[in-house]
Amino acid sequence: MNKQKGFTLVELLVVIAIIAVLAGAVLIAINPVAMMQKSRDAKRLSDLDQLRTALHLGLVDGEVTLTAMAAPVTSSGGTQAINGTGWVRYTIPTGKTGLSKYLPTLPVDPLNTGTNVYTYESTLTDFEIDTLLESTDNATKMSTDGGNSATTYEVGTNLTII
Numbered sequence: 001m002n003k004q005k006g007f008t009l010v011e012l013l014v015v016i017a018i019i020a021v022l023a024g025a026v027l028i029a030i031n032p033v034a035m036m037q038k039s040r041d042a043k044r045l046s047d048l049d050q051l052r053t054a055l056h057l058g059l060v061d062g063e064v065t066l067t068a069m070a071a072p073v074t075s076s077g078g079t080q081a082i083n084g085t086g087w088v089r090y091t092i093p094t095g096k097t098g099l100s101k102y103l104p105t106l107p108v109d110p111l112n113t114g115t116n117v118y119t120y121e122s123t124l125t126d127f128e129i130d131t132l133l134e135s136t137d138n139a140t141k142m143s144t145d146g147g148n149s150a151t152t153y154e155v156g157t158n159l160t161i162i
Contacts, residue, residue: 034135037134037135038135038137038138040110040111040116040134041133041134041135041138043110044109044110044118044131044133044153045133045141045153047107047109047118047131048118048129048131048153048155049155050103050107051088051103051106051107051118051129051155052129052155052156053102054099054102054103055088055090055099055127055156056157057101057102058090058098058099058101058102061101062093062096063092063093063096063097063098063099063101063102064084064090064091064092064093064096064098064099065090065091065093066090066091066122066123066124066125066126066127067089067090067091067122067124068122068123068124069089069121069122069123071121072119072120072121072162073087073088073089073119073120073121074087074117074118074119074120075087075106075107075108075109075112075117075118075119075120076108076109076112076113076117077117078106079106080105080106080107080108081105081106082098082099082100082103082104082105082106083098083100084098086105086106087106087108087118087120088106088120088129089120089122090122109131115132116131116132116134117131118130118131119131119152119162121161121162122161123158123161125157125158126156126157126158126161127156127157127158127161128147128154128155128156128157128158128159128160128161128162129154129155129156130147130149130152130153130154130155130162131152131153132151132152132153133153138153141153145159146159147159147160148160149162
């Protein structure tokens with residue numbers, strides 16, 4: 001008699017069920033929604049830090065001059081152009097290159113819709129850039145950044161403009 005080796009259908013179903021339960025437990029432990037929020041917040045923090053640094057360098061090097069704005073501009077309401085006409089407004093002095101020396105384009109929020117946008121406003125001497133951080137783990141960053149709003153993350157030279 002010829003005996004075949006292999007698994008029965010019941011054994012295979014039991015193994016598949018065990019794997020499904022373990023996969024579900026891992027998904028619950030990882031919490032992918034919270035991980036995505038933290039990932040987007042990390043991008044926001046990096047973008048604002050790069051933009052703040054580029055503006056500081058541009059001002060120090062004389063590549064840009066700030067303009068007084070009548071109202072804030074958001075990343076969803078402007079372009080990514082770095083010639084002073086994008087959502088970050090400034091003037092490029094004659095013979096200078098502007099922020100193109102420091103950034104390829106202006107960053108935009110990872111979602112860039114609704115309240116998830118970057119907001120910019122400036123006076124002749126100061127600027128402020130704000131964003132909303134999604135993760136509850138970053139709530140303290142918004143309330144302790146030195147700005148006048150505990151519900152947004154603010155960077156710039158004067159955190160009371162917006």
